[in-house]
Amino acid sequence: MLEVGDVNDQPPLFQRDVYTASVAENREPGESVVTVSATDKDSEENAAVWYSLLPGPGYDFFSIDPHSGEMSTTSQLDRELHQHFTLRGYTHYTQQLITVKCGVCHFHFR
Numbered sequence: 001m002l003e004v005g006d007v008n009d010q011p012p013l014f015q016r017d018v019y020t021a022s023v024a025e026n027r028e029p030g031e032s033v034v035t036v037s038a039t040d041k042d043s044e045e046n047a048a049v050w051y052s053l054l055p056g057p058g059y060d061f062f063s064i065d066p067h068s069g070e071m072s073t074t075s076q077l078d079r080e081l082h083q084h085f086t087l088r089g090y091t092h093y094t095q096q097l098i099t100v101k102c103g104v105c106h107f108h109f110r
């Protein structure tokens with residue numbers, strides 16, 4: 001029997017190029033914003049995906065979980081200072097860049 005091993009020949013691909021999200025101002029840091037997702041058609045470790053944000057304006061207000069792709073805030077946002085952010089995300093194995101557009105909305109009292 002010849003065992004056929006998987007070769008890491010498939011790059012992770014995002015399902016979308018642009019994600020839009022909104023987050024309310026004055027929330028505690030750690031507020032979930034959006035979860036981005038890329039899939040890789042290889043097997044097991046060859047299908048691992050690591051997510052990152054590209055350094056740029058406003059990116060220090062957000063962090064991304066490298067495994068889950070969940071983006072969250074790292075500090076409170078003030079709509080009077082920032083009404084929206086445009087962030088770029090990528091995976092470590094491809095050059096594909098995604099755009100995450102995040103609006104900051106007013107807190108709604110309920």
Ligand SMILES: [Ca+2]
Pocket residue numbers: 006007008009010041042043046
């Ligand atoms: Ca493969």
Ligand SMILES: [Ca+2]
Pocket residue numbers: 008009010011012040041042046047048
């Ligand atoms: Ca792969």
